[in-house]
Amino acid sequence: MELNQFLILSAFIFAVGVYGVLARRNGVLVLMSVELMLNAVNLNLIAFSAFNQNINGQIFALFIIAVAAAEVGVGLAIILLIYRNLRSPDLDQVEQLKG
Amino acid sequence: MWGQQVVFWLLAIAMGAAAIGVVRSRDVVHSVLFLVVVLAGAAAQYILLAAEFVAWVQVLIYIGAVVVLFLFGVMLTRSPMGHDSNRLDNDQRWAAGVVALLIFGVLTALLVDAFGGQQINFGPELVAQGSPQAIGSDLFRTFIVPFEVVSMLLLAALVGAVVMARKD
Numbered sequence: 001m002e003l004n005q006f007l008i009l010s011a012f013i014f015a016v017g018v019y020g021v022l023a024r025r026n027g028v029l030v031l032m033s034v035e036l037m038l039n040a041v042n043l044n045l046i047a048f049s050a051f052n053q054n055i056n057g058q059i060f061a062l063f064i065i066a067v068a069a070a071e072v073g074v075g076l077a078i079i080l081l082i083y084r085n086l087r088s089p090d091l092d093q094v095e096q097l098k099g
Numbered sequence: 100m101w102g103q104q105v106v107f108w109l110l111a112i113a114m115g116a117a118a119i120g121v122v123r124s125r126d127v128v129h130s131v132l133f134l135v136v137v138l139a140g141a142a143a144q145y146i147l148l149a150a151e152f153v154a155w156v157q158v159l160i161y162i163g164a165v166v167v168l169f170l171f172g173v174m175l176t177r178s179p180m181g182h183d184s185n186r187l188d189n190d191q192r193w194a195a196g197v198v199a200l201l202i203f204g205v206l207t208a209l210l211v212d213a214f215g216g217q218q219i220n221f222g223p224e225l226v227a228q229g230s231p232q233a234i235g236s237d238l239f240r241t242f243i244v245p246f247e248v249v250s251m252l253l254l255a256a257l258v259g260a261v262v263m264a265r266k267d
Contacts, residue, residue, distance in 0.1 A: 001103055003217045006144065007210045009111045013118050013137065015203035020122035022195035026187050028127060028172045032134050035165065036118055039141050042157075050148040050219050055228050055237050058153050062238070065153075065160050066249045070256035072165050076172040077260040084266075089176035092189055 006047035014040035027079035027089045031072060038068045103221075107147060114140035125187065127178040131169050138162050149221065150229040 013036055020033025042061045049057025083089045113136060120133035138161045145154035172178075178187075227233060238246055 001100070001107065001219050001221075003214050003219055004210055005107060005111070006148070007214065008207055009114065009144075011203055011206035011210065012115055014206070015199040016115075016118040016122055018202055019195045019199035022198060023188050023192045024122065025189040026127065026178055028169060028176060028178055029122075029130055029187060031172070032121055032130060032169060035134065035161075036121060036137060039138065039161075042153075043141055043144060046145050046148050046150045046153060047219070049150065049228075050221075050225055051217070053220070053225060053228065055233060058150050058229060058234060059238055059242055061150075061153050062156060062234070063245060063249055065156055066253060069160055069165060070253050072168050073260040074256050074263070076168055077263040079172060080175055080264050083176040089178055090186065 003047060003051045006043060010040040010043040010047070012040075013037075013043070025090045025092055027082060027091050028076070030091060031075045031079070034075075035068065035072070038064060103147060107144070110140045110143050110147070114144075127173045127187070128170075131166060131173065134169070135162055135166055138166070148219070148229075149226045152229060152231045152234045 017033045017036035017040060020036060021030055024030050024033060042064055045057040045061045045064070049055065049061075079089055082091070082094060086093045117133040117136035117140070121130050121137065124130045124133060138157065142154045142157040142162075145151070145157060
């Protein structure tokens with residue numbers, strides 16, 4: 001199989017994740033789009049690990065999965081705080097620092 | 100080789116459609132379910148690339164834990180469910196679409212230019228490389244310090260999440 005078919009699939013999912021981060025208003029959905037982007041990166045790393053016959057890419061993917069789990073935990077706690085303070089999970093309500 | 104291609108393209112179409120579903124769906128819970136499809140498709144792609152251990156970690160951590168966290172997030176923030184909710188997107192959809200298309204176009208052009216025509220060699224050594232034995236021995240020999248750092252990071256994230264989400 002070609003290396004590029006995996007890389008282009010991962011580029012597509014990454015671009016969709018970028019769209020989600022930019023276009024979504026709900027905080028939970030923004031975090032889900034971030035997960036899409038992290039998964040695209042993982043697919044890239046695994047594809048290169050197979051291509052170079054080198055195990056390090058898979059280890060990196062494992063680390064990214066662990067860091068992503070930590071990120072979701074803290075991110076959802078932050079969104080919970082935003083919801084508790086503003087009565088809405090919408091990120092464009094967070095504008096107290098706006099001059 | 101032919102069977103691999105068929106499986107790859109089936110998974111790729113499902114993953115692409117579900118990824119678009121995640122960012123375009125009108126219902127937050129539907130978005131979470133589409134995310135499950137993308138994550139499971141990614142796990143299947145890992146198996147296709149002979150990375151079986153990472154595939155099962157993906158199923159356990161992502162589909163098992165992270166998706167449940169997202170469902171809790173949806174529940175606790177009372178995100179709008181149902182089809183009347185037009186409030187999930189902000190008003191920069193067009194700009195976001197243009198940016199995403201640009202990123203995809205530039206990345207694809209670069210990848211075709213850099214790696215066009217290069218093949219992945221599937222041999223017995225590639226299958227042995229993805230086994231839990233090989234990963235474990237590499238993780239606990241070469242990468243032992245980063246491994247411990249990640250465990251500290253997880254502990255810090257856990258404590259931080261509890262401290263932030265506590266009511267007082």
